[in-house]
Amino acid sequence: MKEFAEIFKNASFTRLFIANVTSQMGSVIGLTAFMFYILDRFSEQPAYATITELMFSLPTLAVFFLVGVVADRLDRQKIAYYCEMIAAAMSLCVLGAVLIGWMPLIFMMLFLRSAVQKFFFPAEQGILQGVLKKEDYTTAAGLNQLVNSVFMLFGNAIGIFVYWTVGIYGAILVDVATLTISGLLIKSMKLDEGVRKPNGSYSIKELNIRFIWSDFMIGLKYILTNKLLLALIYGFIAFGVVNGGFSVMQVFILKYKLAPDNYEQVSIYFGIVFGAGVMIGSFLSSLLTQKVKLYKLIILGAFYIAVMTILASYSTNILVFLTICFFLALGLPMINIAIGGWMPTIIEPKMMGRVQGWITPLMMLSQSITLGIISIGYPNWFSIEIIYWFVGACFLVVGGYYSLVLPKLAKEKEQKDELARQKEVQLNY
Template sequence: MKALFRNPTFSKLFFATFASQLGTVVGNMAFAYYLVDRYSEKPSLATTAELMYSLPTLALFWMVGVIADRFDRKRIAAYSDWIRAGLTLLLLLFVHYDFLLPCFLVLFLRSSISKFFGPAEMGLLQGSIDQDQYIQASGLNQMITGVFMLFGMSLGAASYHFIGIEGAIVVDGLSFLLSGLLLSLGEFPEHARTPNGKNRIRELRFSVILKDFWHGLQYIAGNRLLLVLISGFLFFGIVNGVFAVLPIFAMKYKLSPDQYVVHSSLITVFLGIGFLVGTVLGPHLIRRFTRAPILVAGLFISSLLIGGLGWAERVEVYFVLVLVAGVAIAPINIALGSWMPELVPPQNMGRVNALIEPVMMLGHSLALGGIALAFPAWISVTWLHYILAICTVGVSFFYLTALPPLVRKNMARATDEPTTAKEEIF
């Protein structure tokens, strides 16, 4: 890990990503508290704000990866931050004058621009570090996720409470400016910035975007190991969708009806602590046992713990099981996050990475739709946990069956390629 931070390019990219996520988390959470506080008689406004964050994923996923693969990734990531900073200034103006409809429009635009950051950042990361550092880098990214999971809601609440919505929006904008500045100062290799060569914006046509997007789909379909791994993200979207409401439902309708607000927020804290612990352990476990066994074992252990959450009759037991579940889930994410850069060549990284979020969003939407239809008429809180546990163990056995032969085939192909290359030389 020390070797990573001795790399000034990685350090700037890491802190730029942290600052960008900080701005997003503080601003979004503070705005949610603002809506609930100022428009308490209209709870639908908070839901509308959430839609402004999620809808751009479905609207833009087909083009953000193409843009990241065709143009300078450093500029894409930096301009993503700077444009969001400018939009944040508009948001500050509209909040000050209480223009709510333009606020939602700005939130939609900010979220849309943010979708270009992830694929570009992943491509820059892939080209700026050695292959044997992917696991450590993925672990550090998971640590950021754990920190914001642990403190994100608290940061938003504290910002809104102490400096108000306008102060929180200012912090939001400054974070984006800092992230963009760090990216602009980073000396990224040319092959990381423009792996497909330099292109001009005027050369980009709708037909070209569709062709590149289709090429990305064909690449994924032609790589069985990559296809199996990405199909798992549909399940992770389902897990995220269920867990978006499950802690509140478990406390409200089963374990703590009178104090469900406090206890449901504490679940996030315990899950975040588990994520941080799992993030520290994950790289060591992956180096010792390799990725496929960690994925299978982590999913199987998680299924047992999720089933245990449904069985729990005390709040304290639920907290402990959530913490241990966080420890088990973090290495899964690290294994997946570090595997992608090894399987995908730099020239296709943007398109492949851009397809992961819509797959997860599909699972997220299916889960929330199913819960909305079935709970509580046909499914109880306990059975929500049990069904999720059954799905998790199902994916564990799917990976157990599919991954080992694909991994062996992939390793054999990697071994044969250098041999073939040498034969061609001689």
């Protein structure tokens, strides 16, 4: 808790953190409400719920080569601000599409809104890396994980409550309001030019297709020459599959197996139980990061979550399912906090955007493929249990791969960092 109090003394971090929380709140409420709106309106067509999730992941594949270059070459603060404001306007367009009631138009508006927001994360991560000290990265990752656990704890409940009280239209308006607040907070930040433009000043006119592609490939070369970063990214591809499965399989197992008559109410309980598990796990993992090497936490977390995910598929009633999901949630922060605290120490600040420009589309590609397979194959070709087994198998593969390569690569990085520190001390002396 002392570390959390210290990091909030940084005014730039505090505003960025509040902006991120506000933006997430609206998105969670909007997405949850929209998911239940689709399930209520098209209860006999579960593919629509999966397609909705696809509209949030597929846009990455349309803009993947732009987001990282834009974040590294243009003003990161302006990018983050305009992303939020344009996304708010696009949410109003989604509202109009829902009023019309034509599903292709609704999906198109969701796609465009999501495409705009894909530019936000690389810019926000670049700003975050610029306003924090290296020793604060893991603390910030732990804090973000704690906030995510709060959203897991109350997000579904709030989203469903908003949906029940003011309907899908009210939920979308909440999304618009929170995105606007987030954008204004980001605009109000006072940031040094080095944080906003780590690679110097560029104009949009300079970012022609040849320049963008060349810069994008520089990001790829940077990844390929950094063995540790490359090894982590291989695992992220499998995490994309996991994200695709997790985004729909929890509500599917409730609606189509365990609680078909009251799955909305049980989803609230699930959010509370899962969020409580992640919150407790966040505190425990934050303590473990001070005593256990980060790569060991990632490996341990992957194997633990694999076992719990597979066990969840065998649930015969709601109580057993919620109990297993609570213990599953305890392990998620091990991976998220460890990776979140480790990645900024591996990636140079001037390359953060272009690296994220590769990581995000790779994850989203595997996530989109997974969602596409689910939308086509479930429930005709495979059962909900198969989805759980597949996600669990992905965690097992990642855990096995990381246990083979990360210890050696982490040791090599420590040796390089120590040599660099010694050289710096000698130069200063």
